[in-house]
Amino acid sequence: MARITASVYTSHVPAIGAALDLGKAHEPYWQKVFSGYEFSKQWLMANPPDVVFLVYNDHATAFSLEMIPTFAIGTAAEFRPADEGWGPRPVPTVIGHPELAAHIAQSVIQDDFDLTIVNRMDVDHGLTVPLSLLCGQPQAWPFRVIPFAVNVVQYPVPSGRRCYALGRAIRKAIESYDEPLDIQVWGTGGMSHQLQGPRAGLINRDFDNAFLDRLIADPQAQAAVPHIDYVREAGSEGIELVMWLIARGAMSERPPRVVHRFYHVPASNTAVGHLILENT
Amino acid sequence: MALDKPYLDVPGTTIFDAEQSRKGYHLNQFCMSLMKAENRTRFKANERAYLDGWPMTEAQKQAVLARDLNRCIALGGNIYFLAKIGATDGRSFQQMAGSMTGMTEEEYRDMMIAGGRSPEGNRYVGEDGDAQAHRQPQGGAGRSRGSGGSGGSPDAGKA
Numbered sequence: 001m002a003r004i005t006a007s008v009y010t011s012h013v014p015a016i017g018a019a020l021d022l023g024k025a026h027e028p029y030w031q032k033v034f035s036g037y038e039f040s041k042q043w044l045m046a047n048p049p050d051v052v053f054l055v056y057n058d059h060a061t062a063f064s065l066e067m068i069p070t071f072a073i074g075t076a077a078e079f080r081p082a083d084e085g086w087g088p089r090p091v092p093t094v095i096g097h098p099e100l101a102a103h104i105a106q107s108v109i110q111d112d113f114d115l116t117i118v119n120r121m122d123v124d125h126g127l128t129v130p131l132s133l134l135c136g137q138p139q140a141w142p143f144r145v146i147p148f149a150v151n152v153v154q155y156p157v158p159s160g161r162r163c164y165a166l167g168r169a170i171r172k173a174i175e176s177y178d179e180p181l182d183i184q185v186w187g188t189g190g191m192s193h194q195l196q197g198p199r200a201g202l203i204n205r206d207f208d209n210a211f212l213d214r215l216i217a218d219p220q221a222q223a224a225v226p227h228i229d230y231v232r233e234a235g236s237e238g239i240e241l242v243m244w245l246i247a248r249g250a251m252s253e254r255p256p257r258v259v260h261r262f263y264h265v266p267a268s269n270t271a272v273g274h275l276i277l278e279n280t
Numbered sequence: 281m282a283l284d285k286p287y288l289d290v291p292g293t294t295i296f297d298a299e300q301s302r303k304g305y306h307l308n309q310f311c312m313s314l315m316k317a318e319n320r321t322r323f324k325a326n327e328r329a330y331l332d333g334w335p336m337t338e339a340q341k342q343a344v345l346a347r348d349l350n351r352c353i354a355l356g357g358n359i360y361f362l363a364k365i366g367a368t369d370g371r372s373f374q375q376m377a378g379s380m381t382g383m384t385e386e387e388y389r390d391m392m393i394a395g396g397r398s399p400e401g402n403r404y405v406g407e408d409g410d411a412q413a414h415r416q417p418q419g420g421a422g423r424s425r426g427s428g429g430s431g432g433s434p435d436a437g438k439a
Contacts, residue, residue: 014373029393060360064312065305085315085367153360155287155297192396196359197350198418199292199411200377201388203396228286232403236293237359266392268374 002100002177004185006047006259007247008040009215009275010133012056012188014125015268017089020132036262036274037133043259043276044134050181051097051144053104053170055246056126056188057152059084062118068154069116071166073108074123074147075101082122091128091137097144100177104146107173113166123147130188133274152189152240157227160242164223167249174250187247189240191263192233193270202235203271208263211241212275216258219248237270252279289404292411296358304356307344310334311361320368350380382417 019030061082063069079094105117127147135142151157158166167185174183191211194202211234214222223245230239256277264272287295294300301308310331313319323330331341343351344365352362359376366376378388391397401409410418 018372060308060312060358060364061315065301065308065361083315085320085364153296153358154301155295194293194397195373195377196353197292197294197380197411198382198413198416199290199397199402200380201391201397202399202402202411203392204399205395207399226286231287231293231295232290233399236290236295265395268372269377269392271396 002174002179002181002183004171004174004250004252004279005049005182006184006276006278007251007256008130008134008184008186009244009247009273009277010130010186010188011190011267011270011272011274012126012129013267013270013272014059014084014129016272017091017125017129017132018086020137021090032264033267033272034133036264036272039260040134040274040276041136048182049143049184051100051146051183053146053148053174053183053185053250054127054130054188055148055150055186055243056130057240057243058149059124059126060153061124062121062149063151065154068151069118069149070151070158071113072116072118072121072149073101073105074118074121074149075105076119076121079121079123079127079145079147081128082124084124089125089128091132092140094123094127094131094141094145094147097146100174100179100181101146103177104170104173107176108166108169111169111172113169118149121147121149126188130186148246150243150246152243155227157239158242159227160223160225160245163242163245164219164249167246167251170246171250171252185247185250187244189243190234190238191241191271191273192235192238194235195237195269197236199235201269202238203265204233204235204238205263205265205271207233207238208271208273212261212263212273215244215248215275216256216277219245223249248277251277254280256280291402291405291407291409291413292416294353300356301358302356304340304358304361306334306336307340307352307355307357308361310336310344311357311364314364314368323368347379349376353380381419382421383419384421387419
């Protein structure tokens with residue numbers, strides 16, 4: 001049977017991708033960000049997954065205002081890096097796992113979560129920046145990826161409670177897949193940031209670190225935190241953090257092993273948070 | 281019955297909800313069109329003519345021409361869509377975000393390196409933090425208030 005071995009959490013700031021792609025990673029400003037991922041790259045090589053179920057959000061790239069699904073699962077064989085207006089990132093095409101994705105869709109929808117099944121979709125920095133942070137700049141990504149897009153752009157977005165419960169449904173789906181695959185679930189986005197209006201640039205270290213503490217030790221309590229607390233405390237775009245609760249919900253009910261924790265301000269407009277949790 | 285929108289009293293912040301999305305539909309779809317290189321070229325060649333091809337309000341068109349992102353957001357724009365205009369102009373997310381505060385690019389970057397904007401005084405309308413309406417525009421533009429600088433419009437935080 002397939003099993004979930006670990007979950008990885010990270011911000012997905014577009015400027016991080018640009019820094020890598022434009023050869024600026026050695027600059028002191030960016031070294032402070034990338035230093036937090038050196039351990040993670042080694043860890044990933046020592047613990048290679050067959051498939052990563054990658055929770056992220058689309059930033060007005062694949063989904064325009066014509067339609068924005070709340071939860072969308074990518075069931076295609078491959079996904080191309082999108083042109084977000086600056087040209088596509090020079091990173092490998094993302095190879096999917098259509099059989100497992102279809103299995104998860106079937107199971108999770110029957111558990112009352114209304115997923116949209118997507119067979120054609122370009123993926124933006126929300127998905128490719130986490131891959132770059134953990135894998136560097138390879139010729140091909142070292143595992144298959146199931147993209148799972150969550151609407152956190154157009155309010156109302158799904159609640160933390162619903163995201164956490166969805167994670168549990170995803171766990172049940174993965175654990176009922178017959179092939180013996182090692183799977184990691186990644187939750188991306190955040191941490192505190194606001195990209196708009198006179199309050200742009202908001203950062204809240206206390207909120208972010210309390211979020212990390214509770215995500216590890218008491219995710220149920222964190223899942224009960226309402227949207228408005230994220231907006232008020234962590235900025236209008238800090239709401240992306242609800243996506244981390246999907247990955248956390250996919251973990252075992254036993255306390256996880258905290259393998260790595262990193263926090264840094266800033267990357268462009270954003271606080272960077274990163275966590276690796278292993279199932280015990 | 282009016283729906284509960286607890287986010288209307290956050291200063292300097294407009295939440296892109298279903299109502300804003302309705303108002304901004306054509307504005308945001310215009311922005312999406314700039315993801316194609318040929319459209320970026322046409323837009324740059326004659327911005328007014330390109331905008332006239334979209335059923336946007338005159339106020340929305342003027343806000344785009346002026347690159348007044350606070351105004352665009354008040355009129356239904358969303359930052360991830362508006363970012364396509366920034367990409368067309370060759371501007372980064374940090375430059376775009378900074379432009380909405382009235383700060384210069386350098387002032388805004390320095391604020392971020394120093395740890396970002398504090399939430400203190402910036403949680404509720406009526407406090408005294410630097411994102412409050414009565415303290416706009418920020419940075420150098422605020423110190424030379426009245427000289428007609430762009431960005432940081434004082435009413436941008438109102439719903």
